[in-house]
Amino acid sequence: MLIGVPKEIKDNENRVGMTPGTVRALTQRGHQVLVQKGAGEGSAILDAEYQGAGAHIVTSAEEAWSAQLVVKVKEPVAAEYRYLRQDLLLFTYLHLASDKPLTEALLASGTTSIAYETVQTDDGKLPLLIPMSEVAGRMATQIGAVYLQRSHGGRGVLMGGVPGVAPANVVVLGAGIVGSNAARVAVGMGAQVTVLDVNHDRLKYLDDIYRGQLQTRISNSQAIEENIYQADLVIGAVLIPGGRAPWLITRDMLQQMRRSSVIVDVAVDQGGCVETTKPTTHSQPTYEVDGVVHYCVANMPGAVPRTSTFALTNQTAVYVLRLAEQGLQALQTDSSLRHGLNTYRGMITYAAVADAFGLQHHSNPFCPDNNTLSLRS
Structure with missing residues (x-):
């Protein structure tokens, strides 16, 4: 799979969606990772470290966003809405219930989005929210x-x-x-x-x-x-x-x-x-x-981006690997990721987000008994 890691552009956001360790794990499995130039600098991670792990350094955000799977930290801001598209799988924090413009942009583009904050294990824990909650x-x-x-x-x-x-x-x-x-x-x-x-x-x-x-x-x-x-x-x-x-x-x-x-x-x-x-x-x-x-x-x-980046990616790495290996089929086999799905092909699939804006909620299409298209590498 082609995976992109754009540089965060939210005000003073210096975290990055992936560390060289995760990049190495992906490239060793045959996946290609595009890291935008300077994406890790705020977390004291140099481009050379990503290159050493097998990543390709790209000069523009557009190149990083051209990937099949984009891994970020923060939700896309307005300047990034133009990169959203139907064949994109976005994995990041979203917090859609308080962000109607982003919700509308995701729906209009047909982007499949999985929110870190709603990935939930069978025992009710939120593994990708916990590390940043500890820091915050x-x-x-x-x-x-x-x-x-x-x-x-x-x-x-x-x-x-x-x-x-x-x-x-x-x-x-x-x-x-x-x-x-x-x-x-x-x-x-x-x-x-x-x-x-x-x-x-x-x-x-x-x-x-x-x-x-x-x-x-x-x-x-x-x-x-x-x-x-x-x-x-x-x-x-x-x-x-x-x-x-x-x-x-x-x-x-x-x-x-x-x-x-x-x-x-x-x-x-x-x-x-x-x-x-x-x-x-x-x-x-x-x-x-x-x-x-x-x-x-x-x-x-x-x-505190260095601490935060490593704390976050320690938890996200296993899910990134799963999505890279299985595409959207990972949502059929992994109930935690399935809980994380917020939007899919113009539909809201997370009830709390739909309720926040009085919009229609669609049932999650990736339950094991449903047939869905997968995003393949």
Whole structure:
């Protein structure tokens, strides 16, 4: 199969969809890999390393996108829509439920798209979302600590306090992978931490692990209000797999929050869990609403690209190899990949995406008892 790895062009996105190790595994199996010149530089991976692994270095994005299978990190931006086509298999993060223009572009082009964030194992885990959730969760607390500094618009609160002075009050909405990693770093920095979630088992897990070093609360509107009104830093860590995140903090609530407190909404990729969330970039990461600082960068792990690239591709490599070897037949034999299918020949095949826009949802055509065309190398 011909596989393309274009250079990411989203603002300050320095990750890359494939490492030389994955390239070598593909080329040793007879596949051809096209890597756009400079695609790995942001992750400190040189073109020569890709060449040494058997890749062909191409000078333009158009050449990389001409492949049968394109492997990326972030969703295509508007400038890349022109590369979408019916005979293309796209494997990347998509987050379509919060991106109607991209959804429409994929449908109009007939592109077959598999979203990293909805690849799901039989036990319910999201193996391609977990590594970036771990990174984003740990980053959220670090970033929040920076923006609590008065020079960055915050309340001027030190996360761990000092003897005789209280530490920062940190509230984490969600006890999943993002939330538990955010809490881990916040506890390590000495903050007063409260984690809210609707899942009692997750809260029990954190309570058992931290043994009184953080507080846990069942999430409901009253508990959220009581906690965020006293918070210096709020981390939004809510996930609805493949769907739009619910608003847990409304615009009206902001007026009751502490002035110059900070919200880091990691759920921004899925629309955000704060009503006033809007996507920002690493170049312009924050804005203020009602005196509350909002940090809503939609590709947070892109700020630590070397770590993020290797963490991500450690997990994606096995699926890339499967798609290269089997084409779309891999979706018939691999239920995890089948869950990842979001669009196929102009149809939405993931219910949460269709629901987000009130569009028709089509059943997945790659169930084992269905006959489908495969994309062959």
